[in-house]
Amino acid sequence: MPRRESRSSSARTVPQRTLRVPDGPWCQPTWQVVDVSGDRRRQAVEPCAVEDCDGPRYWLGGPRSTSTVTSGLCYAHYFQWFRAGQPADFTAWAATESTPVGPPRGRPSSQMVDFRRLALTAADEVRFVVATKVARGDWTCNTSLRRVLMVLIDTADGRITDSLTERPVHDWLLLCRQHWPHASSFDTLCAPYIRSFFRLLDGATNPDPWTDDHWHWRDQFEFVLDAAQSGSTHTAVDWSSVSVPWMRVAVKSLARQQLTTATLSWGTLTQWVRASRQLAQFLTLDGTVPDPPAVTRTVFLDYLAWTRRTDTTADARLANTGAYLLESLHDTGLVSDLGSSMFLRRGENVHRKTRNPRPFPADVIERVDTLIVDNPDTDPTLRAMIATTRWAGCRISELVALPLDCLHHSDAGHWIEYWMTKTSAWRRFPIPDTLASVILAQQARVRDTYGPDAIHLFPGARSSAAAGRTQPWSTSGLRHRLSALFREHGITSSTITGELISGGDVHRFRHTVGMTLLNNGWTQQEVRDFLGHQSDTMTSTYARITDDTLARKAREFWENKPENSSEGDAGVERLRARLTAALPNGFCTLPSTQRCEFRPNPCLDCSFHDPGGRVFLGIHIAHRDQLQRLAADAAERGDTAAAELNTTMLDKVTKLIGEIDPDAPLETS
Structure with missing residues (x-):
């Protein structure tokens, strides 16, 4: 699907949006782009330990690796101390033997990007695009970027009055080619930068992106809508594929209403387009475009039958979405003259979801723990990711985006807390100390590598240590990396089930965690809270106990059956089904739904009290003897x-004893 190019100024009928440039070195009148040589990742730390040296610390250590005393040196003084033979008296060397040095290795380049040559609006446009691209990790502040920006400014100088959007991207490509010093490398080194630059600038300055037939989240609607609405997909939307014009316009209007009110996600929007395209395909089978009054329930039922035919590639599930869209268009007044107000009744075209959780077999989990998680040769970031999802069962979109500060500590131990974009809710759950130590080590590595501005617990390959910015893994990238890791360790099949892994x-x-918890005595509500499910529907799919659990529960049941326990009074055993409480001197037969203030110690002549037969005879006799002594002591x-x-x-007790055993002695000798 071709991406729409920049528009000329004549196409803009309303003022373009104001760009807010993020803070950074590009905000200065001139920008070197490439910093001087040396490690600049730790500029926020204390200065060098050498007197009169203000350079940022590059190395933190001491005269010996076993020393507990640490001192910091800048990049240049570290090598000066190393070449001096690593003197034992580090403090004396830092105070007397060393000499202050300037910036390490090299001088600032005379080449720089001069924003003063452009109009204020054009300069801010360049700053905005560069800041956005660098923050994403799309671009790196290197010599290639500096060369492209210098060529772009040279080209724009004198050719625009206010904004770079005055010319389309095709013109800029032709003009920049004339200023590029090496024509043979322009298409590979410069043109990709220029196309990417103006694609983002065009989307960020478009005053009305809703009128276009091609909607893109990246470089376009990400500047219009809330970031949470993107969901897990950034698929482009092609409205031109909907062949019925009035339907295309109306559904676009409905989508705009729901997107701007944050009641629709971008992923659902792609489903709308597929449903509209399929319905429009059916309506135009005869080569004509029907008017809205011709679209009735009868026509829609014919469409439903068409989707179920074997000679079509249509999806019958999209018919439900199509019915919802038509009814919404009618109810909102966007297309008020539709032939019917209702197209599908409740219960028609039902598609039941079949959920079949597939936990990893036990032998696979054992090999993952042994060969990957407990293997010190495994990449530490991947080890931490697998260890986390082994315990927490995170969704992959949540795992790759875990924030660096997700770990918390309280009196109850360590907890992980993060925001779930799928359910728009917080998830908080406890973790064992072993996993907490793994995450703490991962946090330390990330902060040491990327500095204080790092925000992701598991930085991806697009993260920049030099710039101090982290980017998350892509879900597809993580899947490919873990697949290769499993193959590397031979975890490709299960010896228990024989299935490919x-x-x-x-x-x-996640399935493994859910079913393991349920098979170890957790209730569905507890598993639901632990996994962060929004309803019991998903949790219930994990409620399939294993054969081992079923056998164990069966053994416990048969071992605890009454006939397998010690012998007792048969009459009392028959009453157990209706007795609601066992008391020290009998049973209470009062139904559990009724209330009794004396149930803990009932009156012996209560109509609901059962003396318990010979089972409690000894207790009654002991109670009688105790009452005799108490009565005698009180009389004395x-x-x-x-x-x-x-x-x-x-x-009362004596009467009960006589009813149970008339031959019982009246007194105990």
């Missing part, structure tokens, strides 16, 4: 109230 199936770690003290209370209870 690929490291790219990262989501299977002259406490008539206590004596009367215990005598009353004694009479």
Whole structure:
């Protein structure tokens, strides 16, 4: 699908958007682009330990590797100390023997980008594009970028009045070719920069991107909509493929309404376009374009039947989306003269989702832990990523974007917390100390390599240590890397199930975590909270217990059956099904739905009290003997109230004993 090129100023009917240039070295009137030689990743740290040297610390250490005392040296003094034989008295050498030095290795280049040669608007346009590209990791501040920017400014000087958008990109390519010193390398070294530059500038300054038939998230709608609406896909949208004009215009208007109100994601928008394109294809089978009144429920049911035919490549599931769009167009008034207001009834064209979680077999998990996670030769970032998802079961889009500060500590231990873009909710869960130590080590590596501005726990290949910026892994890049890692260690099949195994199936770690927790006594609600599911529907798909768990639970059931326990009174055993509480001296048969204030110690003449037969006979006799002693002691003290209370209870207990065993002695000798 061709990407729309820059528009001329005559095509703009409304003022273009104001660009906000991020802070950076490009904000100065002139910019060298390429810094002087040396490591500039730690400019925020303390200065060099050498007196009168203000250079940033490059090396942090001491006179011996075993020393606990550390001192910092700049890039130049580090090699000066090294060439001096690494003197044992480091402090004395830093104070007397060394001499202050200037910037390490080389001088600032005389070549620089001079923004003063452009109008203010054009200069800000160049700054904005460069800042955005460098922040993304698309461009690096190197000599190639400096050469291209210098050629672009030379070309624009005197050819524009205010903005670089006054000319289309084709003109800039032709003009820049004339200023490029080596014509043979222009198409490979300069032209890609120019095309990418004006593609982003055109999208960022377009005052009304909604009117175009080609919508792009990257370099266009990312400057219009909230970043959270992009979802996990940045697929371009081609409205020109919808062959019914009134439908194309109306659905575009509906999409604009819902995108601007943040009720629609970019991924859902691509589904709308596919559904509209398929419906329009059916409506124009006879070569004519029907008017809205001709689109009725009867026509739509014919369309539904057409999608189910074997001689078409149509998808019947898109019919549901098409019905929703037509009904929404009618209800919102965008197309009020449709032939019907309802096209599909509830329950029609049902497509049931079949979820079949596929956890990794136990032998695969064991080999992953042994050969990858516990292997010191594995790349430390990949080790940390696999160890994290082995415990947490992160979605791959969440794993690659984990923030550097996601680890927290409380009295209950270490926790991971991050924002889930899929459900628009926070996820917080505890982790073991072993995983916490792995993440802490990963955080230290990232901060040491990329400096204080790093924001990602697992920086990807596009991260720049020199610029101190991190970029996340791409999901496809991580899948390919893990697939290669699994093949490298021979983890390609399971010896238990015989199935082929690929490291790219990262989501299977999530299935493994969910089913393992459920098979180890966790409830569905606990697993739902741990994995961050929005509803019980997804969690319930993991509720398939394994054969080992089923066998264990069956053994526990049979071992705990009443007939397998110790012998007791048969009459009492038959009552267990309806007895709601076992008491020290009997059972309570009061239904659990009714309330009793005396259930913990009920009256012995309560109608719901069952003496328990011979099972509790010994307890009743012991209770009787205790009451006899209490009553006698109270009478001896002259406490008539206590004596009367215990005598009353004694009479009731004696009566119960007589009912259970008439031959029982009235007193215990």
